[in-house]
Amino acid sequence: MGDEVQAQAQAQAEAWRLSLAFADSLAVKSAIELGIPDLLQESDTPLSLPEIAMSLPSTSPDTTTLSRIMRFLVRKHVFTSQEIEDETRYGPTRTSGWLTKQVHRPSLAPFLLLETGVVSLKPWHYLSRCVLEGGEAFEKAHGVEIWGYGAKNREYSRLFNEAMACNAQIVLEALLRGYENGFEGLGSLVDVGGGTGMTIGEIVRANPHISGINFDLPHVVATAPHYPGVVHIGGDMFHAIPQADAVFMKWIMHDWGDEDCVKILKQCKRAIPEKTGKVIIVDAVVGGKEGVFGDATLAFDLVMIAHSSGGKERTAEEWGKLLKDGGFRRFNIISIPTIQSVIEAFPE
Known part of the structure; x- marks a missing residue:
């Protein structure tokens, strides 16, 4: 009976956690809006509540409310707290380091x-x-x-x-x-849906042997700045993609349903050499990183339901079918330290 009571209590606790899960992200939002992750990240020492309050853009901040938010975020391991001379002082964590507004990180x-x-x-x-x-x-x-x-x-x-x-x-x-070795041997690379060219610019800067092509809709590339070794070309990926040794697509395929993705892949195949070409896709693989990013990947799939027009995250098997239908006979999945993976696809 004792074990059953404990099991029911744990189940109830999980139901409470799910009911109040929104509190996690919204409490973090309030901290970001107040600039607290940046404040703690930049401080050489842990800060007291009055010191945090003094940094806020208000002459009379509600320190009681602030203390309750900070207590919750310490519990969630967003910040640290320690008692120093009978005063609670707060510090950053690795997690809060990912929640700063600093442009240089x-x-x-x-x-x-x-x-x-x-x-x-x-x-x-x-x-x-x-x-x-x-x-x-x-x-x-x-x-x-x-x-x-x-x-x-x-x-x-x-x-x-x-x-x-x-x-x-x-x-x-x-x-x-x-994926540093993945760009070896490429003379040219086209970034499909590359926006204003920042990504391909950085790839070319790290791999100066590559001639880069930034490809996006005409009105997008019209505002693109100059990047050494990169040319900007406007067009529609459903109609044609510029010729290159390889095609690069970051967070493009997950925005589209299977039928549209196959159309894009067929255009990719036309753009690269049949024997030596490849497509480099940077997208999530559901079930591929269960130990670290598994929950986030599945949550992202729901984000696609909420916010996209038919997009979705895909399993390795779903990627394999999609690529085969698009004309790519083999592929590799390479893990990188983020929610996305690299999917290399080859026509031969």
């Missing part, structure tokens, strides 16, 4: 602020309707799909672009560290 703060905003949260209330009716959660919530919404709402577009840029920086560092 990789951070997930812009992504968290995007996903916890009112606009982004509203579609999550429509997931059950998507099951019953089909359709897109974002459009059900806002009356327009996400790209159309961003085009008409400058602030949301800004948040979205900052979130994508922060992810690009994180992935790029992981890619150059974990």
Whole structure:
């Protein structure tokens, strides 16, 4: 009976955790908005509550509310606390280091602020309707799909672009560290959906033997800055992709359904040499990193339901079928230290 009572208590505790899971991300959001991760990261010593309060943009901050938020985030291992001379002092952790606004270090703060905003949260209330009716959660919530919404709402577009840029920086560092040999032997590389060219610019800078092509919609590349060794070309990946030794696509395929992905892959195959060419896809693989990023990958698949127009995260088996249908006979999955993996695909 004792074991049964304990098991029921644990089950109840888990149900409570699920009921209140939103508190984690929203409490972190409040800390980011207050600049606390940056403050603690930059301090040489742990800070007391009055010292944190003094840094806030208010002449009379509510320190009681602040202390309760900090207590919760210490419990969640976002910050540390220690008693020094009968005073609680707070410090950073490895986790809070990923939540700063500092532009000179990789951070997930812009992504968290995007996903916890009112606009982004509203579609999550429509997931059950998507099951019953089909359709897109974002459009059900806002009356327009996400790209159309961003085009008409400058602030949301800004948040979205900052979130994508922060992810690009994180992935790029992981890619150059974990896939450095993958660019050997390439004379040219086209980044499909490369935005304004930051990623291909950094790849070429690290691999100066490569001639880079940044390929995106004409209005996107029209604002792209100059990067040494990179040319910008406007176009539509569904119609044609510039010729190169290899095609690079980072966080592109997960935005599209299977039918559209096959169309993109067929254009990729036309763009590369049949014998020596390859496609380098940087995207998540569901079930591929269960020890570290497994929960995040599955959660990201739900993000795609909430925010994309038919996109999804895929298992290795799903990637294999997609690539085969697109004309790629073999592929490798290479782990890098982030939520995404590298998927190398070869036509031969």
